[in-house]
Amino acid sequence: MREDIVRIGVVAPASRIDHATTRKVLNLVRRIYPGHSPEIVFHPQCTLSCGHFAGDDEARARAFLEVANDKTFDALWFGRGGYGSCRLGERILPALGEAAREKIYLGYSDAGSLLGGLYRRGCRRVAHGPMPADIRRPGGEAAVARALAFLVNGAADALEPTVLEQAPVAAFNITILSHLIGTPLEPDLSGHILMLEEVSEHMYRIDRALFHLTSTPSIRRVAGIKLGRCSDIPPNEPDFGQTEEEVVRHWCAVSGIPYLGRADIGHDIDNKVVPFGRWRK
Amino acid sequence: MREDIVRIGVVAPASRIDHATTRKVLNLVRRIYPGHSPEIVFHPQCTLSCGHFAGDDEARARAFLEVANDKTFDALWFGRGGYGSCRLGERILPALGEAAREKIYLGYSDAGSLLGGLYRRGCRRVAHGPMPADIRRPGGEAAVARALAFLVNGAADALEPTVLEQAPVAAFNITILSHLIGTPLEPDLSGHILMLEEVSEHMYRIDRALFHLTSTPSIRRVAGIKLGRCSDIPPNEPDFGQTEEEVVRHWCAVSGIPYLGRADIGHDIDNKVVPFGRWRK
Numbered sequence: 001m002r003e004d005i006v007r008i009g010v011v012a013p014a015s016r017i018d019h020a021t022t023r024k025v026l027n028l029v030r031r032i033y034p035g036h037s038p039e040i041v042f043h044p045q046c047t048l049s050c051g052h053f054a055g056d057d058e059a060r061a062r063a064f065l066e067v068a069n070d071k072t073f074d075a076l077w078f079g080r081g082g083y084g085s086c087r088l089g090e091r092i093l094p095a096l097g098e099a100a101r102e103k104i105y106l107g108y109s110d111a112g113s114l115l116g117g118l119y120r121r122g123c124r125r126v127a128h129g130p131m132p133a134d135i136r137r138p139g140g141e142a143a144v145a146r147a148l149a150f151l152v153n154g155a156a157d158a159l160e161p162t163v164l165e166q167a168p169v170a171a172f173n174i175t176i177l178s179h180l181i182g183t184p185l186e187p188d189l190s191g192h193i194l195m196l197e198e199v200s201e202h203m204y205r206i207d208r209a210l211f212h213l214t215s216t217p218s219i220r221r222v223a224g225i226k227l228g229r230c231s232d233i234p235p236n237e238p239d240f241g242q243t244e245e246e247v248v249r250h251w252c253a254v255s256g257i258p259y260l261g262r263a264d265i266g267h268d269i270d271n272k273v274v275p276f277g278r279w280r281k
Numbered sequence: 282m283r284e285d286i287v288r289i290g291v292v293a294p295a296s297r298i299d300h301a302t303t304r305k306v307l308n309l310v311r312r313i314y315p316g317h318s319p320e321i322v323f324h325p326q327c328t329l330s331c332g333h334f335a336g337d338d339e340a341r342a343r344a345f346l347e348v349a350n351d352k353t354f355d356a357l358w359f360g361r362g363g364y365g366s367c368r369l370g371e372r373i374l375p376a377l378g379e380a381a382r383e384k385i386y387l388g389y390s391d392a393g394s395l396l397g398g399l400y401r402r403g404c405r406r407v408a409h410g411p412m413p414a415d416i417r418r419p420g421g422e423a424a425v426a427r428a429l430a431f432l433v434n435g436a437a438d439a440l441e442p443t444v445l446e447q448a449p450v451a452a453f454n455i456t457i458l459s460h461l462i463g464t465p466l467e468p469d470l471s472g473h474i475l476m477l478e479e480v481s482e483h484m485y486r487i488d489r490a491l492f493h494l495t496s497t498p499s500i501r502r503v504a505g506i507k508l509g510r511c512s513d514i515p516p517n518e519p520d521f522g523q524t525e526e527e528v529v530r531h532w533c534a535v536s537g538i539p540y541l542g543r544a545d546i547g548h549d550i551d552n553k554v555v556p557f558g559r560w561r562k
Contacts, residue, residue: 049519050522051521051522052484052485052520052521052522083489086489086492086493086496087488089496178459178460179459179489179490181462181493182496182497182498183496185496207368208364208367211367211460211464212367212460212464215463215466216462216463236333238330238332238333239332240332240333241333242332
């Protein structure tokens with residue numbers, strides 16, 4: 001990490017964030033880092049609106065590239081998940097320059113589509129963790145502060161503990177990773193401990209996505225799976241009869257992938273940071 | 282097709298069907314084919330119950346194999362969709378014998394997981410079309426009668442019209458095919474006209490699954506995509522701003538896959554039969 005003022009660019013490749021969210025984040029930054037704040041630049045694209053998205057594909061891709069390819073930014077922080085990052089892969093990845101390869105990228109949920117593609121393209125400072133929009137959760141300042149501690153100081157206590165074991169790691173939302181299989185955004189996770197989390201999906205959908213992941217030869221090359229939190233699971237009709245951990249254990253047993261226990265990630269304020277690969281501060 | 286009495290075995294590799302459904306189907310058969318009924322055998326497994334499924338994985342796989350490997354059955358008819366077929370792939374496919382390769386398989390929706398796997402394993406009489414459980418829809422007898430006309434007589438008017446153009450074809454539910462990508466159940470659809478349909482998925486999910494499908498090199502080898510009906514789409518928040526046809530046209534344009542117009546398939550009573558490959562009665 002640099003010792004001078006850290007400069008972080010925020011873009012929203014999926015759903016938009018509103019001005020109230022950006023204000024709350026900027027206020028928090030000033031409170032946590034009095035006198036020596038990191039500079040957080042919310043790209044104007046963040047608050048655009050185009051149907052489901054924070055601006056059309058062209059506007060979102062352009063904003064992403066403006067920050068990614070600008071060497072004055074130390075980090076690109078995904079503003080929010082929702083849906084839409086996967087739509088930008090073919091516009092963004094071939095246009096990444098040298099500055100983009102040295103940058104930190106931080107986000108989760110839908111952002112995993114681009115995290116996967118960036119990691120595949122050789123970006124080595126890609127991380128799964130809290131985003132500015134997490135400040136809207138009750139107690140969400142803790143999540144945003146943790147993300148900042150990682151971005152500004154590479155703070156060890158912001159990290160999911162497995163990271164410090166020095167095995168290569170990666171983390172994804174289950175549904176998002178399932179939709180990357182076979183595409184140019186699918187990262188090579190051979191030998192990685194793969195942490196998975198989910199939100200707002202029926203148990204039968206979680207089961208189906210885990211069938212998908214664990215049935216592909218590429219995912220069968222991971223070193224093992226750790227299960228993060230699966231929250232807000234809608235009731236299954238009829239009752240699925242298995243918990244998310246039983247489901248993951250089942251598919252690990254079928255596929256021969258070691259099940260390595262729980263991971264401290266999820267769609268919540270306790271979501272820890274998982275920098276992909278082998279951790280080096 | 283054989284001229285003697287056609288024998289059809291019904292199994293339920295996903296969700297269960299109830300006795301009322303089987304009775305309605307058997308009554309319909311007797312009414313349509315007075316004096317010379319095809320023999321419809323509902324395997325007892327159809328009405329088992331185990332959490333989400335019509336019996337546990339072992340019971341469902343065993344029932345499937347009993348019918349598939351029995352040369353006295355001309356056809357294996359999937360009783361119902363729901364969820365669960367994908368869980369049986371690794372149990373069923375390696376255990377298929379010679380009789381299984383000559384059999385007709387008919388189903389759709391979740392059944393597509395096994396249709397894909399069967400087609401990949403060299404079964405050449407795999408078809409996407411109505412199932413016994415469709416009789417529960419208002420007017421559903423028409424769908425079941427169409428399936429029977431196909432199973433018993435290979436009736437041309439039961440077929441989706443594209444089938445008669447003599448190009449290789451296949452049909453899938455969008456979400457199901459997305460979950461087969463990269464797995465041993467993914468069929469080789471090179472050169473096929475691929476018909477796709479969907480039900481009860483948000484537009485953003487349809488968009489995401491189409492990103493997935495059209496971004497994979499294997500699906501990019503299809504001859505073109507035809508869009509079936511997408512029904513019961515829950516409201517998108519915010520409004521997605523594109524119809525399902527605009528979404529498919531978008532992904533076809535991005536991927537270079539020809540968009541070939543609409544297909545007469547869907548989760549409804551008008552769902553036509555699509556035998557995979559090049560049609561031969």
